Amino acid sequence: MSGINGVELTIVVVLFVVVTVMGFMASRWQGGKDLMHLDEWGLGGRSFGSWITWFLLGGDLYTAYTFVAVPALMFGAGAAGFFAVPYTVVIYPLVFLVVIRLWSVSHVRGFVTPADFVRTRFDSPTMALLVAITGIVATMPYIALQLVGISAILKSIGFTGSGLSGELPLLLAFLVLALYTYNSGLRAPALIAFVKDTLIYLTIIVAVIVIPSKLGGWGHIFGAAQTKFSAAGGPGVLLPATGQLGYATLALGSALALFLYPHSITGVLAASNRDVLKRNMSALPVYSLALGLIALLGFMAIAAGTKPIGKDGNTIVPELFQQMFPSWFAGIAFAAIAIGALVPAAIMSIAAANLFTRNVYKEFLKRDATPHQEARVAKITSLVVKLGAVAAILFINPQFSIDLQLIGGVIILQTLPSVALGLYTRWMHRGALVAGWVAGMVAGLWMLYEIPKLDPATHAIVKAHFGGSAFALSKLGFATKATIYPGLVAVLINLLVVVVVTVILRAMKVADGVDGTAETDYTAEREDPTVRDLPDPLASAPPGVAGRASVRR
Amino acid sequence: MAITSRPPADTPTTGVAPHRSDRSPWNWLLLIPIVVPLLVPLYNATSPTLFGWPRFYWLQLAFVLLGVATTALVYRMTRRSSTERRAARDAIARDAATQDEES
Numbered sequence: 105m106s107g108i109n110g111v112e113l114t115i116v117v118v119l120f121v122v123v124t125v126m127g128f129m130a131s132r133w134q135g136g137k138d139l140m141h142l143d144e145w146g147l148g149g150r151s152f153g154s155w156i157t158w159f160l161l162g163g164d165l166y167t168a169y170t171f172v173a174v175p176a177l178m179f180g181a182g183a184a185g186f187f188a189v190p191y192t193v194v195i196y197p198l199v200f201l202v203v204i205r206l207w208s209v210s211h212v213r214g215f216v217t218p219a220d221f222v223r224t225r226f227d228s229p230t231m232a233l234l235v236a237i238t239g240i241v242a243t244m245p246y247i248a249l250q251l252v253g254i255s256a257i258l259k260s261i262g263f264t265g266s267g268l269s270g271e272l273p274l275l276l277a278f279l280v281l282a283l284y285t286y287n288s289g290l291r292a293p294a295l296i297a298f299v300k301d302t303l304i305y306l307t308i309i310v311a312v313i314v315i316p317s318k319l320g321g322w323g324h325i326f327g328a329a330q331t332k333f334s335a336a337g338g339p340g341v342l343l344p345a346t347g348q349l350g351y352a353t354l355a356l357g358s359a360l361a362l363f364l365y366p367h368s369i370t371g372v373l374a375a376s377n378r379d380v381l382k383r384n385m386s387a388l389p390v391y392s393l394a395l396g397l398i399a400l401l402g403f404m405a406i407a408a409g410t411k412p413i414g415k416d417g418n419t420i421v422p423e424l425f426q427q428m429f430p431s432w433f434a435g436i437a438f439a440a441i442a443i444g445a446l447v448p449a450a451i452m453s454i455a456a457a458n459l460f461t462r463n464v465y466k467e468f469l470k471r472d473a474t475p476h477q478e479a480r481v482a483k484i485t486s487l488v489v490k491l492g493a494v495a496a497i498l499f500i501n502p503q504f505s506i507d508l509q510l511i512g513g514v515i516i517l518q519t520l521p522s523v524a525l526g527l528y529t530r531w532m533h534r535g536a537l538v539a540g541w542v543a544g545m546v547a548g549l550w551m552l553y554e555i556p557k558l559d560p561a562t563h564a565i566v567k568a569h570f571g572g573s574a575f576a577l578s579k580l581g582f583a584t585k586a587t588i589y590p591g592l593v594a595v596l597i598n599l600l601v602v603v604v605v606t607v608i609l610r611a612m613k614v615a616d617g618v619d620g621t622a623e624t625d626y627t628a629e630r631e632d633p634t635v636r637d638l639p640d641p642l643a644s645a646p647p648g649v650a651g652r653a654s655v656r657r
Numbered sequence: 658m659a660i661t662s663r664p665p666a667d668t669p670t671t672g673v674a675p676h677r678s679d680r681s682p683w684n685w686l687l688l689i690p691i692v693v694p695l696l697v698p699l700y701n702a703t704s705p706t707l708f709g710w711p712r713f714y715w716l717q718l719a720f721v722l723l724g725v726a727t728t729a730l731v732y733r734m735t736r737r738s739s740t741e742r743r744a745a746r747d748a749i750a751r752d753a754a755t756q757d758e759e760s
Contacts, residue, residue: 151749189694190695193721194694196690196728197688200731204679322708322710323709324709325709326714342702342703352695356695376749379736386729389728396714400714624675624676625674627676627679629737630748631741631744
């Protein structure tokens with residue numbers, strides 16, 4: 105541990121201390137009065153305005169891992185890595201009308217998690233439990249991956265030692281994060297997101313001005329990438345003909361999955377009204393523009409001849425900064441990425457804690473839990489979740505988390521029929537939703553298992569299973585070399601099963617439960633009397649509607 | 658926001674949920690920024706280049722602006738009247754004040 109860059113380390117530590125203080129002070133921000141209530145601790149009092157929501161969702165959806173992994177993918181695989189741009193463009197028009205319905209019904213009925221909604225809408229604790237488990241399983245590796253982002257930074261600063269001494273800074277960073285999330289809940293990441301995004305935007309603006317001028321212009325950067333990816337008859341900086349379907353389906357599938365993740369839904373439910381969400385759907389793409397520029401850092405690294413540390417491709421961006429910037433600015437850029445990891449990690453752990461508390465603890469372990477007990481359980485769960493993430497990174501190969509995160513996107517998509525379509529229709533039978541989920545999971549996991557990882561140069565198989573997100577259509581019997589995103593295929597199978605089983609169960613007249621929501625819930629506005637209170641969805645109906653009477657649609 | 662579960666005294670408790678709708682012909686415009694960025698043949702080419710950027714890269718970044726413009730337009734066109742939006746803002750302020758009193 106001799107080659108530690110003192111200037112960079114000092115700047116990162118100072119900025120880290122600043123956000124830590126902010127994190128602890130956040131509990132008193134925005135009128136947080138009684139944090140021992142899940143609406144306060146886990147949803148920031150549902151009071152965030154347009155600006156806070158923009159920073160919170162931006163910090164939530166565009167994670168440090170994205171900022172490190174997307175350029176690494178561009179560096180290693182070329183044009184295919186740019187899917188992050190169409191993915192984050194189509195997402196907002198796609199969910200524009202959906203998130204406001206989710207917000208309204210959740211406000212009227214006091215839902216904290218997507219599983220709360222599924223339970224009340226379809227009268228199905230089983231499907232709600234499946235949604236909760238899917239959410240927790242998909243989120244856990246995502247939290248662990250935020251640590252991969254921080255550890256890439258630490259390696260670049262010079263903490264290359266292995267064993268406990270090398271991992272100590274990482275452990276310390278996460279311990280601090282765990283404590284202020286425990287203390288302040290969702291308000292902590294909301295406040296820290298301001299710092300994170302200011303630093304990120306500053307870094308990007310400087311990077312896209314300084315680095316191309318040092319490297320001899322954009323033409324030279326794309327030229328270098330063209331040369332690298334044209335070797336051995338490659339497609340250059342474009343997609344090969346066989347990769348186009350995979351590119352589009354990966355972008356669409358990832359977009360469909362993003363707002364099903366519990367941490368995205370937590371960010372949505374924390375907004376103070378529908379207009380805040382609608383405005384954010386046109387303001388959030390600013391981050392997509394930034395992400396597109398960040399992706400191109402991968403090509404800049406090619407032109408600059410940057411080499412990753414060891415075999416860790418994720419160190420490519422920190423190493424590029426190291427090469428191009430003076431130490432003090434590299435320090436600021438590193439702090440941006442490190443703090444960028446803390447915001448989503450905090451929100452994800454809160455979302456997972458909310459799911460466990462509402463849909464496992466309250467549903468199955470302690471039906472009569474008071475709001476105070478709920479908040480306590482959630483706070484403790486958030487600690488456990490983060491410890492689990494640290495343990496996963498320290499004791500298991502980080503590659504395992506990367507594989508799991510890939511799987512996470514595919515499995516979270518299987519909650520689409522119940523969570524997203526459920527906002528529009530109750531035609532689907534609760535039993536059919538469970539059957540569809542099972543079918544989608546089996547199909548998705550099988551396809552992922554069948555994807556080998558190939559060496560880009562030699563086309564030799566590096567890894568036999570779970571090697572990526574490009575499933576060869578030839579495995580399904582199609583005479584083509586094209587690939588497709590398995591998540592999208594799996595969710596189509598899921599939907600097909602839902603439709604068929606619904607028809608069968610309806611024909612057999614199997615009981616379908618009672619819808620605990622009313623049609624007017626989905627368009628409720630903030631000023632409506634029904635929205636004024638936050639009743640417990642498992643206990644009571646809000647004033648202003650007929651209640652849990654058998655409203656069947 | 659009130660976090661207790663008793664209904665406020667000044668609120669009638671039945672039949673007051675207003676019937677609203679999110680439907681609008683303007684919503685169909687949202688299909689454009691969903692479909693266009695997924696049409697790979699549209700941008701999977703080098704020429705024309707812009708400031709040294711192949712079409713693949715500059716055109717896809719331009720789709721970000723397409724998305725912003727469309728969602729902003731749909732928001733403006735389907736926005737509620739200023740009276741209703743003021744009512745929503747008042748509700749937020751009132752709930753914040755209520756909470757201060759309670760604690």
